[in-house]
Amino acid sequence: MGQNSGMTLPRRSFFRLLVSLLLLCPPIHASAQESAGSTLSAAVEDFIRSQTRSLPGKVTYTVGPVSNARPCSAFEPFLPPGNRLWGKSTVGVRCLSPSPWTIYLQVSVSVAGNYLVSTRNLPTGTLVSSNDIAYRSGELTALPASILTDASQAIGKTVRNSVVVGQYFRSDTLIAPWTILQGQTVRMVSKGTGFRVSSEGRALNNANEGQIVQVRAASGQVVSGFARAGGIVEIAH
Numbered sequence: 573m574g575q576n577s578g579m580t581l582p583r584r585s586f587f588r589l590l591v592s593l594l595l596l597c598p599p600i601h602a603s604a605q606e607s608a609g610s611t612l613s614a615a616v617e618d619f620i621r622s623q624t625r626s627l628p629g630k631v632t633y634t635v636g637p638v639s640n641a642r643p644c645s646a647f648e649p650f651l652p653p654g655n656r657l658w659g660k661s662t663v664g665v666r667c668l669s670p671s672p673w674t675i676y677l678q679v680s681v682s683v684a685g686n687y688l689v690s691t692r693n694l695p696t697g698t699l700v701s702s703n704d705i706a707y708r709s710g711e712l713t714a715l716p717a718s719i720l721t722d723a724s725q726a727i728g729k730t731v732r733n734s735v736v737v738g739q740y741f742r743s744d745t746l747i748a749p750w751t752i753l754q755g756q757t758v759r760m761v762s763k764g765t766g767f768r769v770s771s772e773g774r775a776l777n778n779a780n781e782g783q784i785v786q787v788r789a790a791s792g793q794v795v796s797g798f799a800r801a802g803g804i805v806e807i808a809h
Contacts, residue, residue: 611644611647612638612641612644612647612665612675613635613638615647615649615665616635616647616649616663616665616677616679617635618649619649619663620633620635620657620663620679620681623651623657624657624681624683627657627658627683627685627712628683628685628686628712628721628722629683629684629685629686629712629721630683630684630685631681631682631683632681632682632684633657633679633680633681633682634679634680635663635677635678635679636677636678636679638675638677640675641675642667642671642673643670644667644668644669644670644673645669645670646667646668646669647665647666647667647668648665648666648667648668649663649664649665649666650663650664650665650666651663651664652664652676657679657681658681658683658713658717659680659681659682659713659714660678660679660680661678661679661680661681662676662677662678662679663676663677663679664676664677665677681713682711682713683711683712683713684709684710684711684712685709685710685712685721686707686708686709686721687707687708687709687710687712687715687719687720687721687740687741688705688706688707688708688719688720688721688722688723688725688726688740688741689705689706689707689708689738689739689740689741690704690705690706690735690736690737690738690739690740690741691703691704691705691706691737692704692737693734693735693736693737694731694734694735695731695734696731696732696733696734697730697731698730698731699728699729699730700726700727700728700729700730700731700741700746701727702723702727704726705723705726705727705741708740715740716740716742718742718743718744719740719741719742720740720741720742720743720746725741725743726741726746728749729746729747729748729749730746730747730749731745731746731747732744732745732746732747733745748780748781750778750779750780751779751780751781751783751799751800751801752775752777752778752779752785752799752803752805753775753778754775754776754777754778755774755775756774756775756803757772757773757774757775757803758772758773758774758775758785758787758803758804758805759771759772759803759804759805760772760773760787760789760795760797760805760807761797761804761805761806761807762807763806771789771790772790773787773788773789773790773795773805774787774788775787775805776788776794779799780799781799781800781801782798782799783798783799784796784797784798784799785797785798785799785805787805795807796808
């Protein structure tokens with residue numbers, strides 16, 4: 573009886589030690605999943621930083637939780653069609669190896685920066701000058717996507733619809749000045765391999781840079797070309 577009691581104590585101590593070790597060691601599959609999620613998050617953050625580098629302001633972002641991330645050795649983040657990294661958005665991630673799979677993460681991007689507002693009431697047809705604009709700071713993603721953030725985007729353009737004092741400028745509220753005006757004398761330039769021919773004519777319509785303009789040549793013939801700066805019409809062949 574004494575012998576059995578003496579052998580039982582070491583066995584109990586061994587089993588207690590074994591149970592303690594098992595409790596301290598997390599399952600191997602959980603560790604692999606956490607590692608995959610961590611690597612995926614790093615790939616997504618690198619992607620967001622590279623894609624938002626040119627945004628006009630200080631960018632901050634949050635990425636939704638990563639779930640069901642399986643082991644992967646090569647991630648490829650991408651923007652699904654119709655999405656942009658501006659406000660609430662979605663980023664997709666493809667696993668390229670060892671087996672393909674795709675997940676989608678919710679992303680929130682904030683941009684704190686300056687935008688343009690009017691310093692006075694501007695009736696329709698007003699040509700915007702530097703005296704007509706001022707900067708105001710705010711959260712740009714809470715404003716329309718067409719908000720203007722640099723003076724060069726507004727100065728020299730014409731107000732399409734009247735703007736009141738303090739109102740922000742949008743690209744769709746301004747019209748770029750015509751590159752070619754109807755009735756203007758223009759120089760038609762026709763060029764190709766080894767030749768360049770130019771002649772004068774009169775524009776039959778208004779056109780912005782790159783738009784089609786019709787020109788009546790001195791002979792009376794009407795030709796079409798692309799409006800270019802400096803009163804040039806580039807004749808297409």
